[in-house]
Amino acid sequence: FITEVTLVDAVRVYVNSSSENLQYPVLFVVRQQKGVLSWQVPLIFRGLYQRTYNYQEVSRTLCPSEPAPETGPSDQIIFVDVASMAPFNIAYELLVTRLESFQLETNKPFNFTASPSQPQYFLYKFPQDVDSVIIKVVSDAVYPCSVVSVQDIVCPVYDLDHNVEFNGVYQSMTKQAAITVQRKDFPGEQFFVVFVIKPEDYACGGSVPSSIHGNVNRTWNLQRTKNLQVTIVPSIKKSVYIQAMLFSFLSFLSFYVGSVAIYKNRSGIMTSSHPITASTPEGSSYGAIGTSSSSGGRQFSSPEHGPPAGSDTDSSVEEESDFDTMPEIESDKNVIRTKVFLYLSDLSRKDRRIVSKKYKIYFWNIITIAVFYALPVIQLVITYQTVVNVTGNQDICYYNFLCAHPLGVLSAFNNILSNVGHMLLGFLFLLIVLRRDILHRRAMEMKDDYGIPKHFGLFYAMGIALMMEGVLSACYHVCPNYSNFQFDTSFMYMIAGLCMLKLYQTRHPDINASAYSAYASFAVVICLAVLGVVFGKNDMWFWVIFSLIHVLASLALSTQIYYMGRFKMDLGIFRRAAMVLYTDCIQQCSRPMYMRLSNVSSLSTFSAIFGLVYRPRDFASYILGIFICNLLLYLAFYIIMKIRSSEKLLPIPLFCIVATAVVWAAALYFFFQTLSSWEETPAESREKNRSCILLGFFDDHDVWHFLSAAALFFSFLVLLTLDDDLDTVRRDKIPVF
Known part of the structure; x- marks a missing residue:
């Protein structure tokens, strides 16, 4: 067969044989300038459980030739050898044709048909002004399962089920697939797009056909034809990366500006004098506040401190000597905590410095946990990303491939960048807590010791947890899959748990859980979450x-x-x-x-x-949902009881409550826009993929990252400022609930 090569041209060879005798197959060998291609008829594929799939019709595209610029059009000689060891004659059909539509064009959809024994591949050349493209492949039918591969211009082309994974980048596919390709990865600035139909659907989540003795009938093979459409569109330019990074950082830096503006207007409030200091009689004490004593550094009001002169009291009250006293009533915590109506003074009897050190352990422990947890995680996800880049197997990671923008070695930089809000807002929350801590220490020097006891260790731990959530979520999105999903949720459990502990500690400062028992409980929860992912289905x-x-x-x-x-x-x-x-x-x-x-x-x-x-099915999300529901109910209960107790909601905590509700509602809307699912096969997960919705760079899940970071920040501010109205209230007037 002699053909004149003018442009990039390809030749397709079609063969058909009526022989079904596997003992004497017909062998076809095609020799051309760039290599040798051979196959047999019947063409045999092997599937799961040693099933065999035999095809009598085979069609293959030969490695294309491109004319040299200096010589122009030339002739190409192709030899086709047909042989068989059968002792009898075997009829066959041979057809060689030139492909008129072999080169794909930008932004032009192209439709074609493929089957396991008749794979297809096409050529694409980068235009001069395009550095990156997205190959979008769609099909109306879920099955048969197929594979889309991008390979360099090298002969032979790997276009069969058993060898398509040997070269290039590939994805399994049911109804849709998308692969981002960059010019820098192909020195010749061109590549092949290969389409292979698998002989069975098990890899894509489908069922395996029933068969006898491992052989599948002809009807199954005839159904393995799939209509596909491929469209290659330019990807985003470098300027979009810069815009997305500026948007991400400036959006959250605006929170810093807003915080500075608010605290400038309130700079004198924390250090101002309180009316109780002036109105309290000299030498008197109230609640848990008083001079140091041998039992915890606090002295309580006792009968010997009689009512002030002029007070409206009954003159017939018995003298103290007329009855026996029980000193343990004022000191024994077992007796005090049996009261029907408890006040904060009953549960804040321990020395403030001792309790404060107890809660600072939360901060130091979570830093230790973060370091020991994050370092192996970072090492693991780097290994995952390296395996993806080296093997080209894009079924390892569950990205939203229609909005996965690579940068350097990272396959989905946008999913990582969108976590910057957790780190920036976590650091801002630490600064806000530090400022409050400093002002509180100054107030304590002036014996400004009333209202809710100020212990900031849990707040510091919450800020670190928010930052680590951003770090570990970014690590998870380096290569999201079944094996590392717990990275994305571990610190969410800790955030919810710390928030509940902080709410409880507000009115129960002496009896809250220690850092060691709390973190041990979180460890048990994380272990259960991992076991649930493995065994819970x-x-x-x-x-x-x-x-x-x-x-x-x-x-x-x-x-x-x-x-x-x-x-x-x-x-x-x-x-x-x-x-x-x-x-x-x-x-x-x-x-x-x-x-x-x-x-x-x-x-x-x-x-x-x-x-x-x-x-x-999603056990990790189920556990997280339990934590979040408990936290929301506890917070709602706390606010309701606060209002019932005639306590006030100041403007700042009220604003934070409203902002928290609004931002959480918006965040959850985007969270439930499922774009991928590691609970399914990679091909089924890609059916959920959708295009970017923000700046052409971020998808719905990235918006969830932005909004959830802001929602967590406002939630923390609610806990930090909720009881600011009690700063001038005596502790023996603050109810416990």
């Missing part, structure tokens, strides 16, 4: 055990809250629990002393039952 026993652990842990936490930390968790717990049930439920039906605290575990019990019945 179909294992009923895992859900039974998890639900049991969940209910028991909720009951233990509720008991500790109900008994104000005085219920010991030891071997005698069962005997004491039986005693309480007998005395309060059987011997006499007693009403719970603290009705509000007695229902703490109701939501957790309901969520455990829900998980056991429905068994959600």
Whole structure:
């Protein structure tokens, strides 16, 4: 066969043989200037469980030739050899044609058909003004499963199911695929786009055909034809990268400007004198505030400090010598915490410096955890990205390929850049807390010690957790997949837990959990989350055990809250629990002393039952949802009780509450716009991919990153400023709830 080569041209060879005898196949060998291509008919593919797929019709594109500029058009000689070892004659059909549409053009859709034995590939050359393109492939049918590959101009071209993964970059595909290609990766500024149809759909999430003795019938093979459309469009320019980075940083730096403006207007408030300082009689004490004593550095009001002169009291009150005193009432915490109505003075009796050091351990521990957690994570995701770049297997990472903009070795730089808000706003929150801490220390020097006890260790820990959420979310999005999803959620668990601890610590400063027990609990939660991802999909026993652990842990936490930390968790717990049930439920039906605290575990019990019945596929998100729902309900309860107690909401916390609600609502809208799913196959995940929606650079999930960072920042500010109205209120007037 002799053909005249004028432009980049390709020749396609079609063969057909009626012989189905696998013992005597017909061998076709095509020899040309750039190499040799051979195959047999029937063409055999092997699938899962040793199934075989035989095809009588085969069509292959030969490696194309391009005329040299100095010689112009030339002739190309192609030899086709046909041979068989069969002892009888075998009929075959041979057809050689020139492909008229072999070179793809920019922004022009091209339609074609392919099958396992008739793969297709086409050539694309970069235009002069284009440095990066996106190859978009779509199909109306989900199956058959196919593979899209981008290969350099090298012969032979790997265009069969068993060798398409040997060269270049490739993706599996059902209905859509997208590959970003950069000019710098191809020295010749051109490449092949290869389309291979797989003989079975298992790799794309489909079912495997039933067969007898491993052989699949002819009907299955005839259905393995797929209509495809490929469109190559220019990707974004470098100027868009610069605009996106400026937008990301300037958007969050505006929070710094706003914070400076607000605190400039309020610079004198924290250091101003309080009316209580002037109105309190000399030598008197109130609540937990007073001169240092041997028991915790606090002295409480006692009967010997009689009412001030002129006060409206009953003159017939008995003298102190007329009855026996019980000093332990004023000092024994077991007695104090049995009061029906507790005030903050009852639960803030410990020395302020000791309690403050206790909460600073949260800060130092979370830094240690962050370093030891983040370094292996960074090393692991760098390895993942290296494997993707070296092997070209883009099924390893679950990106939104229609909006994945590479930079350097990173495949989806936009997903990483969008996490800058967590780090910038986390650092800003640390600065705000530091300023408050400094002002509070100055106030303490002036004996300005009333209102809610100011312990900033948990706030510092929350700021570090927000920054680490940004770091680990960025690490996860270097290569998002089934194996590293816990990186994206680990510090979200810690943020939710720290917020709940901070809310509880506000009115219970002496009995809040220690940093060691809190972080140990977070570690258990993260372990359960990992086990749930591995075993939680179909294992009923895992859900039974998890639900049991969940209910028991909720009951233990509720008991500790109900008994104000005085219920010991030891071997005698069962005997004491039986005693309480007998005395309060059987011997006499007693009403719970603290009705509000007695229902703490109701939501957790309901969520455990829900998980056991429905068994959600995304176990990590299910655990996170439990934390977030508990936090939101606790915060709502706290605000409602604050209003019921006639406490005020100042303008700044009120603004932060409204901003938190609005930004969280917007953030959750974008969060539920699913763009990929590592719970499915890579091909099925790509069906959810969508184009960018912000600046042509960020997708819906990136917007979620931006908004969730702002929402978390406002949430932290709510906790930081919520009780500013109590700075001038005596602690024995502040109720506990």
